[in-house]
Amino acid sequence: MTALAPQPTTAPRAGHAPPRFAALLPGPVAGLGALAVLLLWWRTTPSVIGPAGWLTESGRITGLLAGYGAAVLLLLMARIPVLEHHVGTDRLARWHAMAGRYTVGLALAHTLTILWGYTLTSRTDPVTQTVDVLHYPEMLKGTLGFLLMLLVGATSARAARRRLPYEAWHLIHMSSYLAVFAAFSHQLVLGAQFVASPLARVFWYALYLSAAALLAWYRFLTPIVIAFRHRMRVAEVRVESPGVVSVYVTGRRLDELGARAGQFFRWRFLAPDLWWAANPYSLSAAPRPDLLRITVKAAGRHSAALADLRPGTRIWAEGPYGALTADRMESGRALLLGGGVGITPLRALFETLPGDLTLVYLARTPEDLALREELEALAAARGARAVFFVDEPAGHRLPLTASSLRRVVPDLPTRDVYLCGPPGMARAARTALREAGVPRHRIHHESFEF
Amino acid sequence: MSAESSLRLVEPAMGTVFSFDVRTPATDEIHAALTSAVAWLHHVDALFSTYRPGSQISRLGRGELTVGECAPEVREVLDRCRELSEETGGRFSSTPAGRLDPSGLVKGWAVERASDLLYEAGALDHCVNGGGDVQTRGEAAPGRPWRIGLAHPADHEAVAAVVEGRDLAVATSGTAERGAHITDPRTGRPASALLSLTLVGRRLATVDALATAVFAMGEEAEDWLRSRPGLHAYAVTADHRVWSTPGFPFAAPLGAPCHAV
């Protein structure tokens, strides 16, 4: 591979989990950056005088931190492989959500305090002062950026997300690129810290340009490179059961992607209804050099449209992502515990994980047990165990408690547990597993709730 | 066509905006003098601002300080206020309506001093405009005197007349922006027979202070000015007529009429 080729995520040595501390490293690093920003304020501010001074300087501090936060938010979503692999996509998304809320709050505080401080200094009234500020250079763009940021923040609140269709939320969220771009110039032109210190300007440009470069490469260009290199297309669409389809993806040299069972890709199907989003779906079978498979339950407009995909449709895919792989195994035994749609990565792992395997699959009804025949066939072929539980009809339900889990899997505390399912089920399962004596570091779970 | 400035700066202070325009090629010394001039303006603001309860002038006004305890700048300003008051028969006063407020002199005086700082550093050709009160030294370009427009009191976008000269100080008093804030100290009531009055002289401190006083004179202004040949005046009356002193340094017309009142 040439240096320009997007590197597949480097797999650590089999049998060793990615070092746990690596997951905790980005936090302190980001914190150091924030300290550097505060230091910049400290060095360029001789004094703080009077209420106007306190307010204006608070505005400057919060503005600097918000600007820094925006760059960090971009970096978290840039799909940088080393972050995706060591921290995990789901954790990155959660950090992004938390940092996003914080940054929007900082931006709001910045706007209010600095306007108030300016009002006191100029001895006018808030309305006059705000109108005045809108005429400063780059401030129309800055205001646009701020308002967009508020919109993105407001629509990302849980209450709002529940009401918005995913597509609408996604579109609004994408405007945060525009928001950051619009707000950038006012920081450099009006920021007292940047007027005073050329070094600060260099630092700021470096921060944003590297975030932009990483974004451009890993999030936008890499998929295109992968598309040309591997030419993924839809080979076949098969209905597994009502509402559940499998999409078979073919291409060239797919093994060079380095995908492993348990991982997922972000798939952009170049079909009229589907081209605008790159949605994550896990591989539902072990990856082959010429074939990948995903299995999707029709839950929204996007997933429902997959059933209508025509063979030959081109695909831009990014990945592989995800840390739910064989590398995390510590013992020689595993329990794959899945609920509903969470069965897909577990189905792939069931095919390839070494050692003594037990698969426990929970669903609402027998019809919802997707890929059931395959799982039973795999269990027979590999000498593994697959058990199924449903909520309806009554009498076949597995309560998610420590005792019932131990009854099904007597040697549970000695096993690695791969857990995948809807948030409520996963939470309950986690609690039960811990109670049953499974140590935290042996519960392997990916959750995309944020 | 405007001549090349070598140095320009805009600085807010004293609740208004000061514009610096240096035509002499800028040296390090002139740069430093400009920074000093700006610092000087803020210094004056801190000492003399009647909006700041902690300024020396405010404290002096409340009796917390005696004149002897104030900085020499304060004493100088108050001394000159006294002289000007005598000169104008009380129409200039540092205590309009009973409060201690030498603002009528302070801004022009501060600009004049700022201009001196620049001049002494070698900026022989420069213009300092403090919120509409202008002190120029030298010329705008070799062979070309400074051209100072007089804002039309009723229309922010129009120029009523243009003054031309070297080493001129121009100050305008009027009701245009801040409203009828100019009080006749003798009557305590607004002086409003004129919409605006512009005085042209050599040194801005005097010119600025007198502009306020002469504005308050209203109809009596023309008589008073006759006794001061070194000063020129241009006035716009409340009914939109203009008059000016003989020999007022109007710029030679360039073709476009610029009296539009």
Added chain:
Amino acid sequence: MRRALITTGTTLAGIVLLLSLKPHESTLHNASAPLSTGDVPGPETRASQPAGPTATSGNGTFIGDAVQTEFGTVQVRITVRDGALAKVDVLRYPDEDRKSVAISRFALPRLTERTMAAGNAQIDTLSGATYTSEGYRRSLQSALDQAGVR
């Protein structure tokens, strides 16, 4: 929700702490321009607030207190001759390489047709009744200044 409150509270506390650690008043920091005492005529007196003996008239050089302005700390030296201010020297201003942030704080508005009016009359500056900073922005003078700056 609780986490949000804790985060907000911590941030607020952090900012207040940072601000409170900065000086809030007049502090004499290290002089960049040394005060040369040997070459000025007349007695040198430090004028302090509020009390302090000062020369009543005549000649003298007075070094004012460092005055705290929103611009920063400023200190002037006044030379008085025959009872009148003869010379002003600024000894201390906050930061030599700090460009005046006026241009960034009070933006000059975009060039409009107004500058044509000023341009036709070919004036260098404008005298008028005192404008506030807001009024400045709307005035022809700001257009003139901007034409010179850009």
